[in-house]
Amino acid sequence: MSEGQIKKFMYVNRKAPHGTIYALESLEVVLIAAAFDQDVSLAFLDDGVYQLKKGWNTKGIEVKSFQPTYRALDDYDINKLYVEKEALEARGLTEDDMCVPVEVLSRTEIGKLMETQDIVLSF
Amino acid sequence: MLHIVNKSPLDRNSLDTCLATAQGGSLLLIEDGVYAATNDNAAAGKLKQAMGQLKVYALKPDLEARGMADRVLDGVNLVDYGGFVDLVTEHATCQSWL
Amino acid sequence: MKIGILINEGPYTHQATDSAYLFARAAIEKGHQVSRVFFYHDGVNNSTRLTEPPQDDRHIVNRWTKLAQDHGIDLVVCVAAALRRGIKDENLAPGFRISGLGQLIEAGIQADRLVTFGD
Numbered sequence: 512m513s514e515g516q517i518k519k520f521m522y523v524n525r526k527a528p529h530g531t532i533y534a535l536e537s538l539e540v541v542l543i544a545a546a547f548d549q550d551v552s553l554a555f556l557d558d559g560v561y562q563l564k565k566g567w568n569t570k571g572i573e574v575k576s577f578q579p580t581y582r583a584l585d586d587y588d589i590n591k592l593y594v595e596k597e598a599l600e601a602r603g604l605t606e607d608d609m610c611v612p613v614e615v616l617s618r619t620e621i622g623k624l625m626e627t628q629d630i631v632l633s634f
Numbered sequence: 635m636l637h638i639v640n641k642s643p644l645d646r647n648s649l650d651t652c653l654a655t656a657q658g659g660s661l662l663l664i665e666d667g668v669y670a671a672t673n674d675n676a677a678a679g680k681l682k683q684a685m686g687q688l689k690v691y692a693l694k695p696d697l698e699a700r701g702m703a704d705r706v707l708d709g710v711n712l713v714d715y716g717g718f719v720d721l722v723t724e725h726a727t728c729q730s731w732l
Numbered sequence: 733m734k735i736g737i738l739i740n741e742g743p744y745t746h747q748a749t750d751s752a753y754l755f756a757r758a759a760i761e762k763g764h765q766v767s768r769v770f771f772y773h774d775g776v777n778n779s780t781r782l783t784e785p786p787q788d789d790r791h792i793v794n795r796w797t798k799l800a801q802d803h804g805i806d807l808v809v810c811v812a813a814a815l816r817r818g819i820k821d822e823n824l825a826p827g828f829r830i831s832g833l834g835q836l837i838e839a840g841i842q843a844d845r846l847v848t849f850g851d
Binding site: 638640664665666695714715716718719720722723727728730732 | 747
């Protein structure tokens with residue numbers, strides 16, 4: 512790795528939790544990415560906003576809840592979490608439903624941010 | 635940037651979200667995404683409209699494999715895998731709308 | 733150019749790994765370097781040597797092995813995703829290696845482009 516090279520990585524999450532493993536496994540990538548001192552941001556679009564809906568109780572489906580991990584992101588200096596405004600609206604959600612502090616942006620604004628990235632990873 | 639869509643527009647919303655989010659650049663349709671690039675598909679109108687701000691490409695081997703290569707929408711540029719590679723290298727970033 | 737590839741789906745069920753393979757081969761034919769292919773999620777299932785497709789079908793695992801051996805591609809299988817799905821060193825096909833997620837981030841940092849194939 513070339514020393515000191517910092518790239519802008521955006522992780523795009525468009526899938527709901529539990530139904531498939533993508534939400535959990537992309538969170539695992541983000542945690543590892545934190546160790547690389549890169550510029551990391553997360554975008555939650557479409558059903559991806561359900562990943563941050565607070566109040567999961569996964570006991571009944573006998574799966575470990577990984578919601579606390581979203582709350583731990585800040586400890587890893589990952590605090591650029593963007594949530595799509597239109598996606599929240601289409602799902603009857605508001606910023607208050609999110610389990611962590613987020614920045615709510617329109618699709619257009621997220622699209623503009625995406626344009627400034629070096630790497631966009633989608634899961 | 636290069637946007638890559640691999641889902642049929644009648645099955646998933648990947649194309650819709652891509653078109654609503656993309657700020658110019660190019661769109662490459664691959665796998666089941668190529669159905670969007672065919673005449674009289676319900677998504678054809680959206681795609682036509684998007685051509686104002688996005689250059690639209692479709693992967694020819696995927697169209698051929700699906701028996702749809704003879705009904706490609708006007709304005710869609712066909713590429714093979716080599717053309718896919720060129721699109722990736724010509725754009726600074728790519729995003730796969732999975 | 734140096735190109736990295738991320739594959740998120742397993743063989744035969746999804747087209748992702750086929751598309752990735754054809755893309756990688758075309759990139760090499762054009763003189764680019766495919767530096768690393770990272771297998772994540774069900775993509776780790778592309779790496780088991782126990783794969784036995786019918787004889788008249790493409791052998792997805794073996795053709796990755798061959799492409800990697802012919803062109804020096806680093807085929808990396810995510811350890812956490814692999815262990816979850818029963819992929820270990822003892823059933824790993826030649827040319828693949830199991831390593832951490834850091835290899836994906838590193839591929840993103842080192843390569844000029846990173847292309848994702850998935851569902």
